[in-house]
Amino acid sequence: MADSILIIHCAEGAKKALARMSEEGHKLPPQFKTFELPCTGSVNEVLLMENLQNGSAGVVVLGCQKENCKHMDGNLRAERKVARVKKLLSEAGVEGKFVEMIFTAPDEGKRLHNTLLEFSQAAEAKGKRK
């Protein structure tokens, strides 16, 4: 089975988008795992790095749309932490791992499904090249 991809999502807009995706019949491949936080603002570098180190090919942080975070700016804080981890991975020369931030609205089930599939396909291609 392909390496797992962890989706860390908030309990607001992102959770609703994932539910919408499922209601619309868009299924994710089994390598996707999910982990819910009240808000993506509580994502930290340790959570991201340790998940990657413990076997995840990638971590996707899924937050509310910009300017629509229920907790004001939690999604923007998450975006900065994701950027910091991306920079660290790149500077350390880590290959075959990724971390991404996605902003989504509750009614974007199909778009979200397509985006997540692109991540899994990219991760799979990287895995094959390793």
Next chain:
Amino acid sequence: MIVAEQKPIQEILAMLPEHKKVLVVGCDTCVTVCLAGGEKEVKVMTAALRMAPKPLAEVTGISIERQCDGEFITEISEQAAQCDIILSMACGVGVQMMSDFFPEKPVLPALNTLFMGSNEGAGYWLERCLGCGDCVLDLTAGICPRTRCSKGLMNGPCGGSENGKCEVDPENLDCAWNLIYQRLKSLNRLDSLMAIQPPQDWSKSHDGGPRRLIREDVKL
């Protein structure tokens, strides 16, 4: 507190020889508060070193209360004995203390130690004390001109002070002498400014070599 920042990961990786067991040691005091070398940063560093392509035999991480204090360093003697190299995430004091306690192990610095300062808000630290050994804060209403005046003037302000800002960085840097003036004014102590301050006695500062403080009254 002592303020430090992490060295770039490439620099840290370049310091580490291949195929060695690395023990990453954090410090739970100053560098934890400035988010550079505490328990969380040790976890992130450990994960990064484990995933980096550089072949290291083993990477483990631990954090202790204070690396500038021998009684806490001895707590990790066992872990230190099992590693080849120690990567210290403490300030320069901690790195040197670790070297003293584990002389048979190379101890490498993961941080650049910057200054003694305060936390001014999320992600913002400001230098406030040079450790010059000759404090004049009684004369300057609790604002250090040696540290916070860009020119270290003892009789300021200079001609580069405008609208309360320093000419060195007018957008971000307050003129220390303007702050001193405003504070003394509010304390009704402007007369303090009339006295000309003599040049500083730098013999009490670092230039005479490493300073020591010995107190006979607390010796055992």
